[in-house]
Amino acid sequence: MFLRSLAASTALFLATSAMAQQDADTSGIDTEHLVETVRTMASDQFEGRAPGTVGEERTIGYLIGRLQGLGLEPAGEDGTWTQKVPLLHTRLGEPQTLAFAHDGTTTTLEFPKDIYVSTLQPSDNARIDDAPLVFVGYGIDAPERGWDDFKGVDLEGKVAVFLVNDPDFHAGEDEPVAGSFGGRTMTYYGRWTYKFAEASRQGAVGALIVHETEAAGYGWNVIESPGGENYDVVRKPEEVTSLALQGWISGETATALFADAGYDLAELSKTARRKDFQPIDLDTTVSASFPVTQEVVDSQNVLAKITGTARPDETVIYGAHWDAYGEGKPDAQGRIYRAGANDDALGVAGLFEIARAFKAAPAPERSVVFAFWTAEERGLLGSEYYAANPLFPLARTVANFDLDILQTAGLAKDVILVGKGQGTLEDDLARFAAEQGRTVSEESLPERGLFFRADHFSLAKRGVPVMLMMGIAGASDLVEGGKEAGQAWVDAYTGDCYHAACDAWSEEWNLAGAAQDIALFRDMGAELANSDKWPGWKDGSEFKAVREESAAVRGD
Numbered sequence: 001m002f003l004r005s006l007a008a009s010t011a012l013f014l015a016t017s018a019m020a021q022q023d024a025d026t027s028g029i030d031t032e033h034l035v036e037t038v039r040t041m042a043s044d045q046f047e048g049r050a051p052g053t054v055g056e057e058r059t060i061g062y063l064i065g066r067l068q069g070l071g072l073e074p075a076g077e078d079g080t081w082t083q084k085v086p087l088l089h090t091r092l093g094e095p096q097t098l099a100f101a102h103d104g105t106t107t108t109l110e111f112p113k114d115i116y117v118s119t120l121q122p123s124d125n126a127r128i129d130d131a132p133l134v135f136v137g138y139g140i141d142a143p144e145r146g147w148d149d150f151k152g153v154d155l156e157g158k159v160a161v162f163l164v165n166d167p168d169f170h171a172g173e174d175e176p177v178a179g180s181f182g183g184r185t186m187t188y189y190g191r192w193t194y195k196f197a198e199a200s201r202q203g204a205v206g207a208l209i210v211h212e213t214e215a216a217g218y219g220w221n222v223i224e225s226p227g228g229e230n231y232d233v234v235r236k237p238e239e240v241t242s243l244a245l246q247g248w249i250s251g252e253t254a255t256a257l258f259a260d261a262g263y264d265l266a267e268l269s270k271t272a273r274r275k276d277f278q279p280i281d282l283d284t285t286v287s288a289s290f291p292v293t294q295e296v297v298d299s300q301n302v303l304a305k306i307t308g309t310a311r312p313d314e315t316v317i318y319g320a321h322w323d324a325y326g327e328g329k330p331d332a333q334g335r336i337y338r339a340g341a342n343d344d345a346l347g348v349a350g351l352f353e354i355a356r357a358f359k360a361a362p363a364p365e366r367s368v369v370f371a372f373w374t375a376e377e378r379g380l381l382g383s384e385y386y387a388a389n390p391l392f393p394l395a396r397t398v399a400n401f402d403l404d405i406l407q408t409a410g411l412a413k414d415v416i417l418v419g420k421g422q423g424t425l426e427d428d429l430a431r432f433a434a435e436q437g438r439t440v441s442e443e444s445l446p447e448r449g450l451f452f453r454a455d456h457f458s459l460a461k462r463g464v465p466v467m468l469m470m471g472i473a474g475a476s477d478l479v480e481g482g483k484e485a486g487q488a489w490v491d492a493y494t495g496d497c498y499h500a501a502c503d504a505w506s507e508e509w510n511l512a513g514a515a516q517d518i519a520l521f522r523d524m525g526a527e528l529a530n531s532d533k534w535p536g537w538k539d540g541s542e543f544k545a546v547r548e549e550s551a552a553v554r555g556d
């Protein structure tokens with residue numbers, strides 16, 4: 001039974017893939033369908049698809065209509081198509097207090113020039129009173145690497161000060177730490193999201209990351225650009241962060257803070273690259289008080305499924321985000337909506353095409369879920385809410401495939417892999433790419449940590465094996481024009497259109513390469529949906545341990 005249906009449905013997909021070597025149109029992905037979806041979702045009627053707006057209402061209605069038309073089943077809450085996602089939106093006002101105190105001297109700080117912070121606590125006032133500052137190096141607790149920066153220090157009621165990125169980012173080849181955190185490749189421990197979460201786990205009331213342009217990957221202008229605003233999902237009281245304020249301290253301010261306490265930041269940064277680093281009390285306290293405006297925005301994920309015939313409680317989940325940036329200032333052509341045609345209406349269009357292929361094939365043995373996340377652009381929040389409140393158990397979620405920005409410059413000889421070395425799905429990707437006559441290339445700037453910056457990551461950090469397709473992760477080796485043309489496309493998109501009104505559909509789009517990328521995910525998911533295999537994490541992945549905690553549930 002199992003073998004027969006596996007053979008039947010993979011044969012279908014493999015046949016279409018093999019033909020794709022000669023002609024992209026036989027990938028089985030209909031590029032006309034893709035265009036139609038993108039043009040609809042990016043039209044003015046949808047007002048840039050910002051969560052909580054009339055644009056959301058229209059988008060949700062449109063998605064549900066399409067899913068019904070495709071013959072899928074609702075997979076949201078209580079037999080509906082949606083999962084409610086309440087979002088917390090906060091904004092800091094002008095600080096009433098913001099100062100360091102050391103040895104009887106108070107130093108007033110300027111916001112956002114010296115320190116940039118925001119809050120994710122649902123409170124009208126974000127306040128820290130005379131909390132001791134403790135330098136915790138890179139602030140990493142990574143048992144699988146035998147690394148613990150905290151060494152049991154008590155952070156309760158204190159403010160943790162961190163270095164950005166991970167300990168081997170600046171390390172020379174002769175240092176023992178070299179290569180143990182992926183070299184230039186950023187690990188999860190290098191991300192500010194990890195550092196804030198870890199500080200909260202340890203009970204700190206505040207967290208400040210020392211800014212440094214090279215290791216952060218961006219300048220202070222990017223840090224301060226949200227203007228004191230932040231978003232989170234609404235959390236249960238026991239899951240609200242312990243951090244009243246979280247953010248960044250400028251390199252200059254940090255250097256002065258350390259010097260006042262009798263330390264050299266540059267020297268201590270080197271010490272922090274050692275396993276035997278000990279946290280340092282900076283003999284300084286910080287006080288801060290900001291008025292906070294807060295509101296709850298009601299948004300929704302949309303979920304649909306095809307129920308598996310043999311093992312319906314095991315799920316392969318495809319994802320893309322429906323939200324975009326809403327309304328903004330008019331661009332040169334007078335466009336006010338930042339409609340995310342590529343980011344991520346094209347991903348949504350890809351999911352519809354994958355769903356269409358699944359419906360045309362014999363029903364899969366495992367269930368296949370199609371998730372259309374909200375609020376990706378606010379910080380992966382729709383997928384985070386789902387992962388914190390899953391509608392299908394994560395322990396039996398086989399894999400998550402996420403489409404978020406596809407290249408629109410035509411056929412490519414390769415596919416770009418994001419997060420090399422993380423999971424076994426990359427081996428499947430290489431195998432299916434070879435079926436298409438393509439090779440796998442690595443993302444070009446792994447130090448940017450793209451692997452941690454799209455919706456698949458909300459599931460990955462809870463152990464679900466994942467794969468992300470993101471066209472701007474590197475220069476595709478285009479059939480016409482090679483890598484140079486691929487890089488030119490990436491530069492043009494990221495330079496002009498990313499998160500801007502210019503991310504609009506254009507007649508110049510050539511979706512032949514995107515169709516192949518979508519077909520790859522369709523085929524990888526179809527194989528898993530018709531097998532009893534459980535993909536996993538590779539040795540050294542920071543997510544292997546959390547998946548293994550639930551190994552008994554899968555019998556692997």
Ligand SMILES: [Zn+2]
Nearest residue numbers: 343344404405
């Ligand atoms: Zn996106």
